[in-house]
Amino acid sequence: MSSTTAQDVAEAYEEQVFRRFGASSMNRHNQDPRFMSEVFTRFRELLVSKQRATLAYRPQANGQQERSVQTVIRSVKAYIAEADQSDWDEHAERLMFALNTSFDATRLDTPFCLVHRWDAQGTASAMLGPKPSSLPERTAYEWRRKFQRDYSYALACAEDLQRKARRARSEEQTRKWQELSERLKAGxxxxxxxxxxxxxxxxxxxxxxxxxxxxxxxxxxxxxxx
Known part of the structure; x- marks a missing residue:
């Protein structure tokens, strides 16, 4: 946010990063003045951390993060219901969890697993619970395991339908764009x-x-x- 100061950045880092994961050995940033200010520099020195700025002629260093930011902005924009935009923060946390538990094709894993080294538990896994030992519980477990298989099958079908829908939508958009281009030539x-x-x-x-x-x-x- 444009109104965020260097003090706000340092406090956010201390609350969201340092308290959860400890001090970083290196902080890499995009040359934002708030990360190079005296306040943040003194805070970094207290943590004995180094800092490195990305280079302007290597846009790929910031490209993936900027792409994630654009995804969040478009998602929040789609779900905003209030005219004064006062409810945007109600959707941001859920969207961030969805992004953090989504498979990253570049890193070949989810961001959540890369940070915590274990996968986030979904609602279906939470409902299944631990494997039972007694016979009545084992019967119930078999039912829950069948539910898990059905859930996985439905999820795979949904992903397949999404791929087909994206491909069909892309072809339809290309066709409409070509038609529109021809129309615009005539006015x-x-x-x-x-x-x-x-x-x-x-x-x-x-x-x-x-x-x-x-x-x-x-x-x-x-x-x-x-």
């Missing part, structure tokens, strides 16, 4: 449905979370450019 006509782009957000609202496209509207009249 808009009366009766066409269009969206209006307004790059300015309402005062007091965050532009990143605001909806900038409005519509669709129907063109009733076309006037010559003056």
């Amino acid at each position: 808009f006509a009366t009766g066409d449905a269009v969206w209006l782009y307004i790059p300015k957000a309402q005062p007091g609202l965050s532009r990143e979370l605001a909806h900038l496209w409005y519509g669709p509207f129907r063109i009733e009249e076309i006037q010559d450019d003056l």
Whole structure:
């Protein structure tokens, strides 16, 4: 956030990182002035930590993190219900848990497992519980294990359907984009449905979370450019 100070960054690091995982041997940042300020420098010296800034000519150093940030912003933007954006923080924590437990194709593991060295327990695993020993419990366990198999099968089917849907959506978007490109060459006509782009957000609202496209509207009249 633009209003975050170096003191806020140092306090957030102490509360969210140091208390949970201990002192970092090295802090790598994107040359943000808040990470290179005197406050954060003194705090880093107390922890005996080194710091390294990423280089401007190596964008891949920040690319993956920036991609994650954009994913969170788009997800929060999609789930915001209040007009004043006051409920965005109610969705941020759930979205972060979803990202941290999602498989990372670059690291070949989930971020949660890379940090804690064990996988986060989902709702189905929590319901199954430990393996029982007595016969009645073993029968119940077999039922729960069958439920787990069905759950895994349903999850695999859902992933397969998502892949097919993404592929079909990509092909459909490509087709529509080609048709739109041909239409734009000829210009808009009366009766066409269009969206209006307004790059300015309402005062007091965050532009990143605001909806900038409005519509669709129907063109009733076309006037010559003056």
